[in-house]
Amino acid sequence: MTLRTARRVVVALDASAPSREAARTAAELARRLGAVEVTGVFVEDVNVVRLGSLPTAREIRLPEGTERAIDLETLETELRAAASRARQALAHEASVERVAWSFEVRRGPVMNVVLAATGETDLLVLAEGSALFTGDLLERLLGAARSLVLVAGTRGRRR
Amino acid sequence: MPNIPLPPDRLRHRCDPSGLPFETTADLEPLDGPFEQARAAEALAFGASMRSEGYHVYALGPPGVGKHRLVSQVLTAQAARAPVPSDWCYVHSFEEPQRPRHLELPAGTGVRLRQDMSALVEELQAAVPAAFESEEYRNRLQALHKRLEQEREGALEQLSKKAQARGVALVRTPLGLAVAPMKDGEVIEPDAFHKLPEEERQRIAVELQAIQEALGDLVRTFPAQDRRHREEVKAMNREVALGVAGHLVDELRGRWAHLPQVVAYLDTVGRDVVENVHEFLDGSGGNEEGVGQQIRKALGEDSAVRRYAVNVLVDRTGLAGAPVVYEDLPSHAGLVGRIEHRAHFGSLVTDFTLLRAGALHRANGGYLVLDVRRILAQPFAWDDLKRALRSGQIRIDPPERLMGFGGAGSLEPDPIPLDLKVILVGDRLLHLLLTELDPEFAGLFKVAVDFEDQAPRADGGEMRLARLVAGIVRDEKLRSFERDAVARVVEHAARLADDGGKVTTRVRDIADLVRETDHAAAAAGHPVARAADVQAALDAADRRRDRIRRRTHQAIVEGTLLVDTAGAQVGQVNGLSVVQLGGWSFGRPSRITARVRLGRGEVVDIEREVELGGPIHSKGVLILAGFFGGRFAPDRPLSLRASLVFEQSYGGVEGDSASSAELYALLSALAELPVRQGIAVTGSVNQHGRVQAIGGVNEKVEGFYDVCRERGLDGSQGVVIPAGNQRHLMLRPDVVEATAAGRFHVWTVDTVDEGIEILTGVPAGQLLADGSWPEGSVNARVDARLRALAEASKTYSMPGAGP
Numbered sequence: 001m002t003l004r005t006a007r008r009v010v011v012a013l014d015a016s017a018p019s020r021e022a023a024r025t026a027a028e029l030a031r032r033l034g035a036v037e038v039t040g041v042f043v044e045d046v047n048v049v050r051l052g053s054l055p056t057a058r059e060i061r062l063p064e065g066t067e068r069a070i071d072l073e074t075l076e077t078e079l080r081a082a083a084s085r086a087r088q089a090l091a092h093e094a095s096v097e098r099v100a101w102s103f104e105v106r107r108g109p110v111m112n113v114v115l116a117a118t119g120e121t122d123l124l125v126l127a128e129g130s131a132l133f134t135g136d137l138l139e140r141l142l143g144a145a146r147s148l149v150l151v152a153g154t155r156g157r158r159r
Numbered sequence: 160m161p162n163i164p165l166p167p168d169r170l171r172h173r174c175d176p177s178g179l180p181f182e183t184t185a186d187l188e189p190l191d192g193p194f195e196q197a198r199a200a201e202a203l204a205f206g207a208s209m210r211s212e213g214y215h216v217y218a219l220g221p222p223g224v225g226k227h228r229l230v231s232q233v234l235t236a237q238a239a240r241a242p243v244p245s246d247w248c249y250v251h252s253f254e255e256p257q258r259p260r261h262l263e264l265p266a267g268t269g270v271r272l273r274q275d276m277s278a279l280v281e282e283l284q285a286a287v288p289a290a291f292e293s294e295e296y297r298n299r300l301q302a303l304h305k306r307l308e309q310e311r312e313g314a315l316e317q318l319s320k321k322a323q324a325r326g327v328a329l330v331r332t333p334l335g336l337a338v339a340p341m342k343d344g345e346v347i348e349p350d351a352f353h354k355l356p357e358e359e360r361q362r363i364a365v366e367l368q369a370i371q372e373a374l375g376d377l378v379r380t381f382p383a384q385d386r387r388h389r390e391e392v393k394a395m396n397r398e399v400a401l402g403v404a405g406h407l408v409d410e411l412r413g414r415w416a417h418l419p420q421v422v423a424y425l426d427t428v429g430r431d432v433v434e435n436v437h438e439f440l441d442g443s444g445g446n447e448e449g450v451g452q453q454i455r456k457a458l459g460e461d462s463a464v465r466r467y468a469v470n471v472l473v474d475r476t477g478l479a480g481a482p483v484v485y486e487d488l489p490s491h492a493g494l495v496g497r498i499e500h501r502a503h504f505g506s507l508v509t510d511f512t513l514l515r516a517g518a519l520h521r522a523n524g525g526y527l528v529l530d531v532r533r534i535l536a537q538p539f540a541w542d543d544l545k546r547a548l549r550s551g552q553i554r555i556d557p558p559e560r561l562m563g564f565g566g567a568g569s570l571e572p573d574p575i576p577l578d579l580k581v582i583l584v585g586d587r588l589l590h591l592l593l594t595e596l597d598p599e600f601a602g603l604f605k606v607a608v609d610f611e612d613q614a615p616r617a618d619g620g621e622m623r624l625a626r627l628v629a630g631i632v633r634d635e636k637l638r639s640f641e642r643d644a645v646a647r648v649v650e651h652a653a654r655l656a657d658d659g660g661k662v663t664t665r666v667r668d669i670a671d672l673v674r675e676t677d678h679a680a681a682a683a684g685h686p687v688a689r690a691a692d693v694q695a696a697l698d699a700a701d702r703r704r705d706r707i708r709r710r711t712h713q714a715i716v717e718g719t720l721l722v723d724t725a726g727a728q729v730g731q732v733n734g735l736s737v738v739q740l741g742g743w744s745f746g747r748p749s750r751i752t753a754r755v756r757l758g759r760g761e762v763v764d765i766e767r768e769v770e771l772g773g774p775i776h777s778k779g780v781l782i783l784a785g786f787f788g789g790r791f792a793p794d795r796p797l798s799l800r801a802s803l804v805f806e807q808s809y810g811g812v813e814g815d816s817a818s819s820a821e822l823y824a825l826l827s828a829l830a831e832l833p834v835r836q837g838i839a840v841t842g843s844v845n846q847h848g849r850v851q852a853i854g855g856v857n858e859k860v861e862g863f864y865d866v867c868r869e870r871g872l873d874g875s876q877g878v879v880i881p882a883g884n885q886r887h888l889m890l891r892p893d894v895v896e897a898t899a900a901g902r903f904h905v906w907t908v909d910t911v912d913e914g915i916e917i918l919t920g921v922p923a924g925q926l927l928a929d930g931s932w933p934e935g936s937v938n939a940r941v942d943a944r945l946r947a948l949a950e951a952s953k954t955y956s957m958p959g960a961g962p
Contacts, residue, residue, distance in 0.1 A: 015333045046346075047330045051339045053349035056367050061335040063385070065378040067371070070337070078333040109345060129308060131331040134319065 009038045010121040010147075012114050013090065014045075014132050015082030018152075020089045022127035025152040027093035027101070029123065037100035040090040041117050042083045043132055044107040048075060111137060118147040128153045162917050164877060164904035170890045172659030174616070174649040176642045179625055183639040183687055190626035191232070193225025195614035195664050203233045206606030207526065207580060213605050215548065215581040217531070219590040220610025223667030226584045227485075227528070229610075234483045234526045234582065241481035244524020247575055248272065249470040249511045253427045259470075259511030259572045262420055266475035272421065273469040275411055276428075280467050282407050283432060287439035290403045291396075299395055307388045314377055322370045326363065329374070336378065338370045400436035404429060428467055438463045465512055472496070472516045472575075473523065481525030486518035489529050491539040494518050495547065496555045498570055514572055519544075519553045522579050531585030531593075544581065548603050553577050611664050613656040621649050624662055624669070631670045637677040643690035648672060651697060654857060654889040672696060694892070707738070708745040712862075715748065716869040720807050722748045723836035724867050724876060730754060730828030732918070733839035734805070734820035735859035735878070736812070744855060746862020748839050750806040751817060753824035757948050757955075758800020760784065760792075762825070765804040766812050779815030783822050785846035786911075790938075791945045798952035799945060801825055815843040816853035819881075822911055823918055830940035832919045837873070838906075839863040840914060842881035848911040852883030857890055864894050864903055872897060877904030879914050912938075 011026035013019045023040060030038040051057050052072030059070045087103045094101035106113045110132050118124045126133065126141075128151050133141070142149055181187055193199075199218070206216035218226045246269030248262045264272060290296060315336075319329040328341040339346040340363045352360070408429035415421040432439075475482075486493055496517035500507035518527055534540045539561055547553050552574035560569065583604060590607065593600040614620055625645045632639055640648070652662035652669060663669070675696035680688040683695070714720045722733055734751040737744050764780040766772030772780075780803060788797050803821050805812050819842040827834045841859050842850040853859075860878045867876045885907050890898075897903040908914040912923035915937050924936020932939035 045330070047328060047339070048332055048337075050346040050348060051330050051332070051337055054339055054347070054352055056364060057337060057339065058367075058371060059332050059335045059337040060371070060375055060378050062378065063381055065375060065381065067375055070332070075332060082333040129312075134316070134329070134331070 007036050008121045009033070009035045009123045009125060010117050011038065011040050011090070011125040012117060012127070012130075012132065013040050013042045013086040014130055015085065016127070016129070016131045018127035018129040019086065019132075020127075022125050022130070022152045023086070023090045024093045025150070026125040027090070027097040027099055029125065029150070030094075030099040031097040033123075035099065035123075037102055038090070038094055039121070040086060040101065040103040041113070042086050042103065042105045043110055043113045044079050044083070044105060045110050045132065046108050048079065049107065052076070111141060114141055115144055115146075118145040118149065121147050123148045123150060125150045125152055127151075162906060162913065164898070164906050165885065165888075167895050167899035169885065170888050170898055170905055171650070171892070171895045172616075172653060172886075172889060174621055174646040174653075176646040179621065179642050179645060181625070181642060183641055184625065184629035184632050184645060185639040187626045187629040189630035189633045190623055191228075191630050193229045193610075193664070194627045194666050194669070195620065195623065195662075196225065196229055196610055199608045199610045200229060200233060202606060202608040203229060203582075204237070206582070206608060207233055207237045209606065213602050215583070215604045216606045216608055217583045217585065217590055217593075217604045218608040218610065219585060219587045221586065221612050221665065223665040224610045224612060225664075225666045226610055228666075230528055230582050230584060231483070231485075234528070238481040238483045238525055239479065241525065243267075243475050243478050244481060244578075245473075246270075246471060246475050247473040247516075247520060247523070249472055249514050249572060250424055251466045251468075251511055252573075253431050253466075256510075257570055259514065259570060260424070261472075261573045261575050262424060262469075263576075264418065264421070266478065269469070269471035269474050270476060272415070273471050275414065276467050276469050279407055279411060279428075280464055283404060283439050283463070286403045286407065287400065287436055290399050291436075291440055296399055300392065303388065303391055303395065307384060310384065311381065314380075318370070318373055318377055321373070325366045325370065327366050327370045329370075336374060338367050338374060340367065396436055397433050400433045404432040404436070408432065431466070432463070435463065465510060468512050470512045470514055472514060473520050482522055483526045483528065484518050484522035485528040486522075487530075487533075488537075489518065489534040489540050489544075490537045491543055491558055491561075492517065493537075494534075494540055494543050495553055496520055498555060498557050498572075509570060511570065511572065514555060514570070517553070517555070519547055519577060519579070520575065523553070523575070523577055524579060526580045526582060528582045528584060531583040531589050534583070535589070545599050545603060547577055548581065549599070550574075551577050613658060613661040614664050616649065616653060616660055616662055620662060624649050624652060627666065627669060628673055631673045632677075635670075635674065635677075637673060638680050638686065638688045640673070640676070640688045641690070644676065644688045644693050647690040647693040648676075650889065651693070657854065657857070657889075658887050659889050660886055675700060704740075704743050705745070707740055708747075708865075711738070711745075711747050712865055712869060715866050722750050722866065724870050725873065726836050727833035728836055729831055729833050730824050731836070732820045732824040732827070732834050733836065733863065734817040735839050735841040735863060736805075736814075736817065737855035737858050737862075744858050746855065746859035748863050748866055749808055749817075751803065751820050751824050752806055753801055753803050753821065753828040755799055755801045755825065755828045755944075755948075757798060757951055760788065760797035761800055762787075763800065763802040765802055766808070771808065771811050773811060773813030775815050776812050776817075779818030779843055780821060782815075782818060782844060782846055783825060786822065786844065786848055787825070787945075789846055790848065791942050792949070795949055796952065797945065798949040799829075801828070814853075816841050816855075816859075818843045819850050819879075819911060819914060822848075823915055826911070826915050826937060826941055827919065829944045830919075830921075830937050831944070832921055832937060832940065834918045835875070835920070837867070837876035838879060838918055839877075840879040840918070842879070842884070842908070842914075844911055850881045850883075850908050850910060850914060852881045852887075856880055856884040856887050860888075860905060861891055861894055864897065867903065868897070872902040874902050876902075877906060879906045879908055879917055882907040882909045 009026050009030040011022050013023060026038050052070060052075035057070050058067055060067050083105050090101055090103055124147050126149060206214060218230055220226055243266040246264040246266055248264060248269045249259045250262055252258050252260045322329050326341050328339050328346050330337045330339055330346060340352060341347060408425055412422055412425045494517045497515050498509050499513040499515055500509045539558060554574040555572050557569055628640055628645055628648055649662060651672060653659055655663035655668055676688045676693045679695040680692040683692060685692060715722045730753045732751050733748045735746055736749055737746055762780055762784045764772055764777055767777045820840045822844050823834060823840060842853055844850055863878050906917050916923050919937060922936050924933040924938040926932060932942050
């Protein structure tokens, strides 16, 4: 399989700024490659959901650094809001590039969710610096991926 | 007996054409007005060249004498020899934007600086974005971002590892970071957590707390990191900007190196470019400030294009010598300039590019001519002018600030040093009033250029007037004037001067006559204007404006206004007054009557009693009482009550020119001698009975003549005038002709005695050595009457006598 024949481009999204950049890159690639559509997969880290159910759950908010207790309900609301923003971002980029798009939310361990996505597509786009891929997660993922994976940096900004 | 009428040649001071050595005005070297104002020209030249403070000029004189023309002639000549003054520009003040700075530049270079600055902005607009879009710049920026990211991620990673070692996971939540107990590399399931033994849960809580605190500490270092990062980006931007703008500004600085003021300005521009380099970037390229910057750009209130502009307030390009500015509308803004505004998102804003020059700016370094009446009529303008002259600077103050409620966001431009000469042009009255009422006036306008309103005909005056006519003819492309026509113009000029030996200097009136004569000559088909054309023009002008005169004279002729022109009456004399109507005047006879009876020595002026008489008229009447007392009753009470009235006069009466007529009426009433009604009199008297000169003698004589002519001249009619007025006689040619034919007469008198003899035909009589008067004389009859009245008075004042 080569990029020339890519029929579908999937982009893994979360609430962070780099992942919006990735949405842009994915939409542009979809257009350039003549893909049928670009699919956004919003990853809800299962760790976050579990955290909300623990009695000890506390959060330090960024960027101000204040601390607060959180519960599952709050987290769920915030995840939904983040997903909605990611969906809007993708919709916008897709409309700019005039490509078809779809969007879905998947919950689970990040590695599993993203790896599963590589099985359903020709090209997976990830955001460099996304909050999803901490530690050695990105390296492990690249080793196990079943499709082409493009790690989109922030370098390629267009003016 | 001196009561011989004046010979006709004394009634009009003719201009002898044989004294004018030319055929037509085409032979003459034309004279450019003004006319006969050598004194004024000298004073003006002095005022214009005197550089000391306060030697501003006030040119004063009646309208039409050529004040503006002389001022313009003298100043243009002076200005041509003076150096061309500087250009003045306003530029943005980077330290205090509300106080624009001025630049003084050599004449004609302001526009060049403006062009240079606008070229600079254009170049910056191209060069700055190019530099910031270059690969090198992007790489540097990327490196900075990367460093921040790595630092942050590295620290978090480290903490995360530390946490993992203690069984704690670092989790990213949608809005921040959290810590949670870990099992098998993932956050523990809630159920599993609850199944843990109590002490294990306690241990985990302690670990969580520790990591949480460490995380908090770490996150709190982020803002400082961000700030440092921003500073680094800014410093880099500045460095790049300096690289681009530096050499562009340096190039300009080199070109303007000879002007330190401009170099200093360019330095501030260079610094501003570096500080505000983002304004040259179009902001769409994902710069962190993208949206805010775009909004600022849209609001565009302080954009670089405006900030680096040069407002050339005064441009001297093409000017030779100093400027001579005549400001027709010397309003506040017209003088000191104004601050314009433009609509911007629904409000009015301004900046230094909207400063506009006033007349003071334009005339700076030269001459400013102002009409004093106009400047006084404009709110604030007079004070503005004085303030500018006093302080030696021009300050553009919006009127609302002068009134004490300054507008929001208004400007206070740097005042511009002022060095100019102001020439006010106006009338004498305003000069007097300003000297009297404005304490600053005399200190600022030290040179009074007082224009003559008449000039002697002798010593070549007539010839110069002829050359003036030639000048008007040339300037206005009119017909040439024959010598006779010029002589007629000279005579009219003398009539306008109200003096046979002088001519008016009111060039405007002469020019009007010349133009109207040309018109009359055209109608008559004369290729060269003749004396008859001048007369036709004068007659036509009279006809155009003499409606009131006609009606007045008609009313007299028809008997509505009672004025006798034949026969004789006791206590009734024809006085003469002048009616002035909008720059034109005519004479009209009025009947003055006197009645006498026993009284306490008062002369009652009925005009005064009803407040129809002015103070000078009252003064004349009171003098009469003095005359009677002094002449007839120096050592006894004057037991007379006399009343005097201007019959059928319903407007005011002012002036003392009728006081001799009133005296004749009184003498006639007392002496019971009839006065010839075919004679009218004019002249004022003093307490000794001397007749003094009055104004408007020509109009008065002609006024009576016109009435008599309408009724039919019988050869006995005429006018008695003061001898002092003889030199003023410039009577109409038709009056002179009638006199030559013996149908009308003009007598001159020095004393009341001469006058009463003409009026009554009875000798006045000289006081004899014994204090009595010659038998049958007027004075003897008056004396006798007054004695009789005194006797009667004595009878009434005796004890027991009835009232």
